[in-house]
Amino acid sequence: MSLFLSRVNLPVLSPTGRNFWENVKTAVVVYIIFTRLVKTERHVRARGIVHSVVDVYKSVVQETLLLALRFPAARKKVENELAKARLEIEKKLVPQGPGVTRHLSLPDQGHDTDWIIKEMAKMDEESGSHVDWRDGKVSGAVYHGGEDMQKVIIAAMERYCVSNPLHPDVFPAVRKMEAEIVAMVLKLYNNPNGAGTTTSGGTESIIMAVKTYRDWARATKGITEPEMVVPITAHAAFDKGAAYLGVKVHTIPVHPETRQVDIKRVRRAINANTIMIVGSAINFPDGNQDDIFALGKLASKHKVGLHVDCCLGSFIMPFLEEAGFPVQPFDFRVEGVTSISCDTHKGSSIIMYRDAALRRYQYYINPDWVGGLYGSPSIAGSRPGAIIAGTWAALQYMGHSGYLESCKQIVTAAKTIARRIKSEIPELRILGNPPASVVAFASAHESELNVLEVGDAMSKKGWHLNALSKPAAVHIAVTRLTIPVVDQFIADLKDSVREAQITPSGKGTMVMLYGLGQSSAVGPTMVGHIAEAFLDTMYKA
Known part of the structure; x- marks a missing residue:
C-alpha cells in the first residue's frame, strides 16, 4: 500500500489556492453569523429585550420540565390526568347509555323523510343538555335574524341546494349572486371599485389575506422569509394562516387601558421581511378597535399591506356612524388599508382588496394539470352554491334600513x-x-x-x-x-x-x-x- 501511494501524484494546493478556499470558508461563516445576528436583532426589536429574555427563560424551563416528564412515574401521572380529562370531555359530548342508537354504517335500504326527521329529533333528545339558543343566553355563535328571515334563507338554499360555483356555466345565477354579494359589501366598506371574493368564513378570509401578501411580497419584493406584525388581540386565524403558510408572526401588546395595539411597538417590529400588519375593528377577545388610521400611516410609509379584520364587526361597524354612535375610521377611506375581511353570514365571509391587482395573488392557477386548466379564487374548489344563495337572500331581505x-x-x-x-x-x-x-x-x-x-x-x-x-x-x-x-x-x-x-x-x-x-x-x-x-x-x- 505504501509503495502504491508513493507512486501516486496527489494534487497539492498552492499557497494561493489554499488562501482562496480559506477566504471562502471565512466568508460563509461570516455570512451565517451576520444573518443570524440580523434575525436576532429584528426579533429583539419586535419583542423588546425584557420580553425576549422572558421567552428564552420560559423556553428553557419548559424544555427542562418536559424532559422531566419523560421519566416513567411523571409520565404515568400526566397520562392518567389526561385520560380523566378525555373521559370528562366524552361524557359531555358523546351520548352514553344502552338506549343510544349509533349509525356507523350505511343502512341496507334508504329511509324516508319522516324517519330521518324523527331520528334527528331522537338525536337531540339523546344529547341531553341541548342548548336552546333562542333564549338569548349564547354569546355570539348564533346570528338569528328572526323566523321570517330564516324562511327566506331556507327557501333560497333549497332552490340552489345542488349548485356549485366551480361551474359558472352550469349555475350562472349563483355566479351572479356571488359577484353581487362582493359588490354590495365593497360598497358598504367604501370601496365600490375594489375587488374581493367570497369564502367559507372569517378564518378562510384571513388565511387568504396572509397568502395574498406572502405571494405579493415574494413577487414584488423578493421576500422569501416573510413576517407579519399582529396585535396580541388579533384573531387566532392569523397565527393559523401563518403556521400553514410559513410566515413568522410578531405579536404586539396592547395598551392596558385602551386595548389598542401599541403603535410604537408595531413600528419597531416592521423590517425588510414584513409583508403585512394587522388591525382589528373589532377584535374578538374584548371587542375593541385598533387605531386603524395610525396603522395605515405605518403601512403607507413602509409599503406593506394593512389588513383590517372586520369579521366580527361585519354589518355593525359600517352602520355605527349613521346610527349615531362614535366610531374611529376603519374602512377603505383610511389611506394604507389594503384589505378587509367581513363575515356576511354563518359559513360565508368576504375578503376585500383595494384593487383587483392585489386580489390576483390570492388565486391558485395550474395550467399544466392533466385534468385540464385549473383555477380557483380561494382554498375551496367545489363550493356549496346554496350558502351563496342564502347569503344573497339575507342581504336582500334585510336591506340598508x-x-x-x-x-x-x-x-x-x-x-x-x-x-x-x-x-x-x-x-x-x-x-x-x-x-x-x-x-x-x-x-x-x-x-x-x-x-x-x-x-x-x-x-x-x-x-x-x-x-x-x-x-x-x-x-x-x-x-x-x-x-x-x-x-x-x-x-x-x-x-x-x-x-x-x-x-x-x-x-x-x-x-x-x-x-x-x-x-x-x-x-x-x-x-x-x-x-x-x-x-x-x-x-x-
Missing part, C-alpha cells in the same frame, strides 16, 4: 351592559371602550375576585360566555337574541359575582382550564393536549 336598525338595537344593548356593569357592579371592570357588539369584563381587583369563577357561575345559570386570558376576563358578544334579556344578564351577573366571592368552587371549566394554562411553563402544553382530546372527541361516533 334593516341592518341600520339592527345595529342600533344591538349596540344599544351592548352599551347598556357595559354602562350597568360600570355603575352597578364595582367588583368588575370593562376592558377598554368597546364601540360595537362585544363587552369584556375582568375583576377590578384580582386578589379579591377570580372573574373566571364568575364565568363558571354564569354557566350554571345557562349562559354560554367566552373566557379570555391576558388578562383573565369574560366576554359576551351581543346579538339580536340578547336584546330582550339584558336585565336578566345583569341580574345573573350580580348573583354570580356574589357566589364567586362567597363560595368559589375552583372546579368550573373556565377556572380549571385557564388555571392550568397559567399554572407552569408546561401549562400551555397540557392545555394543548386537552384541546387535542376535545378535537378527537368531536369525531367519535
Whole structure:
C-alpha cells in the first residue's frame, strides 16, 4: 500500500489556492453569523429585550420540565390526568347509555323523510343538555335574524341546494349572486371599485389575506422569509394562516387601558421581511378597535399591506356612524388599508382588496394539470352554491334600513351592559371602550375576585360566555337574541359575582382550564393536549 501511494501524484494546493478556499470558508461563516445576528436583532426589536429574555427563560424551563416528564412515574401521572380529562370531555359530548342508537354504517335500504326527521329529533333528545339558543343566553355563535328571515334563507338554499360555483356555466345565477354579494359589501366598506371574493368564513378570509401578501411580497419584493406584525388581540386565524403558510408572526401588546395595539411597538417590529400588519375593528377577545388610521400611516410609509379584520364587526361597524354612535375610521377611506375581511353570514365571509391587482395573488392557477386548466379564487374548489344563495337572500331581505336598525338595537344593548356593569357592579371592570357588539369584563381587583369563577357561575345559570386570558376576563358578544334579556344578564351577573366571592368552587371549566394554562411553563402544553382530546372527541361516533 505504501509503495502504491508513493507512486501516486496527489494534487497539492498552492499557497494561493489554499488562501482562496480559506477566504471562502471565512466568508460563509461570516455570512451565517451576520444573518443570524440580523434575525436576532429584528426579533429583539419586535419583542423588546425584557420580553425576549422572558421567552428564552420560559423556553428553557419548559424544555427542562418536559424532559422531566419523560421519566416513567411523571409520565404515568400526566397520562392518567389526561385520560380523566378525555373521559370528562366524552361524557359531555358523546351520548352514553344502552338506549343510544349509533349509525356507523350505511343502512341496507334508504329511509324516508319522516324517519330521518324523527331520528334527528331522537338525536337531540339523546344529547341531553341541548342548548336552546333562542333564549338569548349564547354569546355570539348564533346570528338569528328572526323566523321570517330564516324562511327566506331556507327557501333560497333549497332552490340552489345542488349548485356549485366551480361551474359558472352550469349555475350562472349563483355566479351572479356571488359577484353581487362582493359588490354590495365593497360598497358598504367604501370601496365600490375594489375587488374581493367570497369564502367559507372569517378564518378562510384571513388565511387568504396572509397568502395574498406572502405571494405579493415574494413577487414584488423578493421576500422569501416573510413576517407579519399582529396585535396580541388579533384573531387566532392569523397565527393559523401563518403556521400553514410559513410566515413568522410578531405579536404586539396592547395598551392596558385602551386595548389598542401599541403603535410604537408595531413600528419597531416592521423590517425588510414584513409583508403585512394587522388591525382589528373589532377584535374578538374584548371587542375593541385598533387605531386603524395610525396603522395605515405605518403601512403607507413602509409599503406593506394593512389588513383590517372586520369579521366580527361585519354589518355593525359600517352602520355605527349613521346610527349615531362614535366610531374611529376603519374602512377603505383610511389611506394604507389594503384589505378587509367581513363575515356576511354563518359559513360565508368576504375578503376585500383595494384593487383587483392585489386580489390576483390570492388565486391558485395550474395550467399544466392533466385534468385540464385549473383555477380557483380561494382554498375551496367545489363550493356549496346554496350558502351563496342564502347569503344573497339575507342581504336582500334585510336591506340598508334593516341592518341600520339592527345595529342600533344591538349596540344599544351592548352599551347598556357595559354602562350597568360600570355603575352597578364595582367588583368588575370593562376592558377598554368597546364601540360595537362585544363587552369584556375582568375583576377590578384580582386578589379579591377570580372573574373566571364568575364565568363558571354564569354557566350554571345557562349562559354560554367566552373566557379570555391576558388578562383573565369574560366576554359576551351581543346579538339580536340578547336584546330582550339584558336585565336578566345583569341580574345573573350580580348573583354570580356574589357566589364567586362567597363560595368559589375552583372546579368550573373556565377556572380549571385557564388555571392550568397559567399554572407552569408546561401549562400551555397540557392545555394543548386537552384541546387535542376535545378535537378527537368531536369525531367519535
